[in-house]
Structures are given as C-alpha cells and as structure tokens.
Amino acid sequence: MKKILVTGAFGLVGSDLVPVLQKKYGKAHVFALGNKTITKDFDGTLVRGDVRAKETLARIVKQYKITDVYHLAGLLSVGGEKNPDLAWDVNISGLRNVLELARDYKLKVFWPSSIAAFGPTTPKQKTPQHTILEPTTIYGVTKLTGELLCQYYFNRWGVDVRSLRYPGLIGYQAPPGDGTTEYSVHIFYGLLKDGRYSCFLKKDARLPMMYIDDATRGTVALMDAPGKKISVRTSYNFAAINFTPAELVAEIKKLYSKFVCTYDPDPVKQHIAEGWPQSIDDRVARKDWGWKHEYNLSKMTKVMIAGLKKKLNL
Numbered sequence: 001m002k003k004i005l006v007t008g009a010f011g012l013v014g015s016d017l018v019p020v021l022q023k024k025y026g027k028a029h030v031f032a033l034g035n036k037t038i039t040k041d042f043d044g045t046l047v048r049g050d051v052r053a054k055e056t057l058a059r060i061v062k063q064y065k066i067t068d069v070y071h072l073a074g075l076l077s078v079g080g081e082k083n084p085d086l087a088w089d090v091n092i093s094g095l096r097n098v099l100e101l102a103r104d105y106k107l108k109v110f111w112p113s114s115i116a117a118f119g120p121t122t123p124k125q126k127t128p129q130h131t132i133l134e135p136t137t138i139y140g141v142t143k144l145t146g147e148l149l150c151q152y153y154f155n156r157w158g159v160d161v162r163s164l165r166y167p168g169l170i171g172y173q174a175p176p177g178d179g180t181t182e183y184s185v186h187i188f189y190g191l192l193k194d195g196r197y198s199c200f201l202k203k204d205a206r207l208p209m210m211y212i213d214d215a216t217r218g219t220v221a222l223m224d225a226p227g228k229k230i231s232v233r234t235s236y237n238f239a240a241i242n243f244t245p246a247e248l249v250a251e252i253k254k255l256y257s258k259f260v261c262t263y264d265p266d267p268v269k270q271h272i273a274e275g276w277p278q279s280i281d282d283r284v285a286r287k288d289w290g291w292k293h294e295y296n297l298s299k300m301t302k303v304m305i306a307g308l309k310k311k312l313n314l
C-alpha cells in the first residue's frame, strides 16, 4: 500500500490535493506536512517540519514508511521577489532534499514547475514543450533549476520524479497565494465581499490558467501513468484555459451585472506577467498520458462563486 507524504499540504495546491489523495488512498495513508501554515480544522494525519531540514524529512520517511512524495512546498513569484534568498533556499534546498531521499529510499516524487520557467524570450503564443527557457524572476529561476535537477536525478539514479508546469491555478479552498496569476482568485473575494475589485494587472494581461480540480486530477493522472509513457523528465507543459482580466470580468458580469472592476496595475506584478506566455501547447502531455481539461472559463467562474459563497458563509 502506498504511503504518501505531501509537503506544502496547506498551500495553494495542497489544500485541494490532500483531500483527493485521502479519498484515493485513505486518510491513514496520507501524511500532510505543515510548517508555518496549518489549517485549524484539518481532518487527516498531520506531520510537522521544514522541507529544508533533511534529517526531519528522513525521519518522517523512515517512521511512516513513505513510498510517494508530492513535494508542493515553495514560494511563488511575488513572494519570491520579496525574499529571493528564501525562495532559493525553500524551492531548491527543499527539492534537493526530497530528491536525495527519493534516491536513497526509492520514493516516487511529484514536483510542480510553472509557466514561470519561461521568460520574455520564449514564444508567447502556444508555447511549445521544448523552447527557450530564460526566466527572469527568482521563482522562475528556481523552477527551471528544479526541472533540470529532476531530469538529472532520473537520468543518473533512476529516480521516478514527474512534473507539470502549472499555469495560474484558481481554487477557493486555500486563501490566494503571493503570485501574479492570483488576481483571478482575489477577484472572487472582492466580488462576494464588496461587489468590486481593484485589479493589480492590466485588463489585457492574458495568462494561461486552470481550475484547481483539473490541476489535481491531472497531477494524479500523471503519477498513475505507466513509466514508459513518460517521455518528459524535466516538466510537462500543462494547459487548460487562458484569459485576460477583462474577459474574466465580462464572465462574472453575466452573473453579477453590477460588479465593478477597476485597474491599478502593480509595476512588479505587471512586469512578471508580461514575461510569461499567454497560451501553452500541451500536446505532449495529452498524447503521452491522456491529459484533458474539463473546466472552461464559464464553468470555472460558476464553481468559484458557488464554492467561495459556501466557504465564506454568504
């Protein structure tokens, strides 16, 4: 039976992925690693520790006989620019620790990369799987470095590590993270709390996005796929929808005609957004292991509003 460790279990992805894994493998087999942020009413098996502490991770792996790790702990793009040293330390030292343990204890690993691994010199439309990778944020630098480390540990030691380049992820379970695409989560809080939102990106800032249920389903599908189907050991392009703030506002207005969105672009966030692709070609993932998204803009908008209303007791 699999024993699964999830790092960053209470973050943007973990908050939604942990319940999916618990349902699939049973609560007793999923170990949620939390450090600073731990959800108060968490229903599951909690372990505490910092991904930078290799001995702590090794102890957990041995004690609970871990077989698989979903290594999600990391800083996002905006948070990374506030503290580049910390971003490098958490994102890279944490990943190296997990990869070393994976080699020594034969663990299977999932690790998320991001569209941030691309940069201003990358083709912006339908960005190919294999293309120019010159990221300019520290977050992107850690994602590109991480992709190469994953591929190295696979080639050199046969570590079965698999990865996806997540686009902007939209969900309501976790509070919005310190990222650039996160306006697309904040906007729903603004809508439901105040009927208005001031957007930190320009209205035409098109970015690749995905509803969180698609992301968690794709993540599990990648991990379930037979090893011989995995042709990419850096990280797979992984796409669903793409839209601009103005297009999201128009979609929300179909349901809440009085909603008001103003634009007050933040120079750092807007600059980051301009360095990223607008749409992603993920045909390799679709061909290799059958990736297919389910949520379009309108379905995502409806589910976000219903879910957040429930969460906020509105």
Ligand code: SER
Binding pocket: 076, 077, 078, 114, 115, 116, 139, 166, 167, 168, 169, 178, 179, 180, 181, 182
């Ligand atoms: N949501 C992330 C960010 O904007 C993208 O990987 O930082």
